[in-house]
Amino acid sequence: MAGYVLKRLLSIALTMAVMSVLIFWITQVMPGNVAYMILGDFASPQDVATLEAKLGLNDPAYVQYLRWATGLLQGDLGRSLVMDRPIAPVLWDAVGKSAILAGISIGLVALLGISLGVYAGVRHGRISDHIVSVATYINIAIPEFLWAIVIVMLFAGYLNWFPATGYSDLSSGFASWARHLILPVFTLVTGLIAHISRLTRSSMIDTMQTQYVRAARARGLPEKLVIRRHALPNALLPTITILAIDVGIMMGGIVVVETIFSYPGLGRLLMFAIQNMDVPLLQACMMVITFVYAAANLIADLLYAFLNPKVRYGRSSSE
Known part of the structure; x- marks a missing residue:
């Protein structure tokens, strides 16, 4: 290992x-x-x-x-041509804000997507399975920017429940901080949750028909224990890979979401660099995005090994 x-x-x-x-x-x-x-x-x-x-x-x-x-x-990211200031402080501040947005979003995507997928998978063929499937198909078909526009019009414009744009520090109070995050997070989660739930559903359907699950049922184990201990860990293996891919997709989605909601994160900073032809800033932003995607794939591989102890990375099949 x-x-x-x-x-x-x-x-x-x-x-x-x-x-x-x-x-x-x-x-x-x-x-x-x-x-x-x-x-x-x-x-x-x-x-x-x-x-x-x-x-x-x-x-x-x-x-x-x-x-x-x-x-x-050496940690020197250069100097912004437009802002005429060192890039590092600006970039790390934006990365921190985007990390909050992405971390909450990917956590909710994993939790809700896996839960929906398991729920539909163990009820394969029932009406609840069909409802979840139709909802996820609709979700996949609607582009992220359209979700953002609809969410802003409904929750910020019509209902006036949350602010449409901006960011609030925790120093301004937890409630204000959370209210500015809800709509961007909701948009990102809505755009990605369907991928996870669809794949988890398919994996659960296949796993529930395997021999070891049938053997666990034959031993008289409760159905919930069979699902949690025997079916779910194996069904999650392909889901972990898709989660890593979704991190890359989310990096693209963050650009759209942060632009629409005027959220001062990495995505909006990247758009600023592109629009103003700030080459050093653009280079630094792209390197950070590359590192995030590479690190996400490493974490996915390690989680894969953790959930499947039979995996022996780096060993030949004869071993």
């Missing part, structure tokens, strides 16, 4: 290195002048030359990359 963890950590390091090259190439080395992209096509040659010197664009591409990558390894 320790060898597998080390191998996965090395894989994450390699992934980050490859992605750093791609991100740098996409934002700075592609055909076209980055200085003109930032200043506009009608910028004066003097302004362009000044910005090129400031960004080091006159150096060879590999020198520019090494300088940027060395700064990343």
Whole structure:
């Protein structure tokens, strides 16, 4: 197990290195002048030359990359061109706010999605199973931005229960903090819960028909114990993989949700960097998103091994 963890950590390091090259190439080395992209096509040659010197664009591409990558390894994320301030404090503040939003959302997605999937799976073919299935199909068909618009119109506009936009610190009170989170979290959860519930339902249906579940029932074990101890741990194995994928999907959803709800997180900061052509800020945001996705896959693999002790990562089949 320790060898597998080390191998996965090395894989994450390699992934980050490859992605750093791609991100740098996409934002700075592609055909076209980055200085003109930032200043506009009608910028004066003097302004362009000044910005090129400031960004080091006159150096060879590999020198520019090494300088940027060395700064990343030392914790220097660079300086925002638009805000003219170090990127790190701004970025980590945004990451912290997005982590709160994403953490609550993925926790609710896992809890509610697995619960609905188990409920429908053990009642396969009944009316409750059909209701859950139809609801999840409808959920999958509706795009996330539409959910956000409907939620804002209903709960913030018509009912006036929650604020439509903004963020409130805990220093302003727990109630105010929670009220600003409810609508963004509800939007993210609504957009992802169907994936988990559908997969868990299918896994539960297959698992409930296995030989070891039938053997547990034959021993006279209560049905709830059979489901909780024998069926559920095995049915959750594919769900964990989808949860890791949903973390990546959620990173895209956060951009939409934070933009609609004016939530000052990583997604909104990324949109700010794109709209204002703030290349250093854009590079830093993309590297953080890459790391989050890689870390989510590592956690999913470790949970997979935890739920399935028979898995022996890093060993040959003969062992």
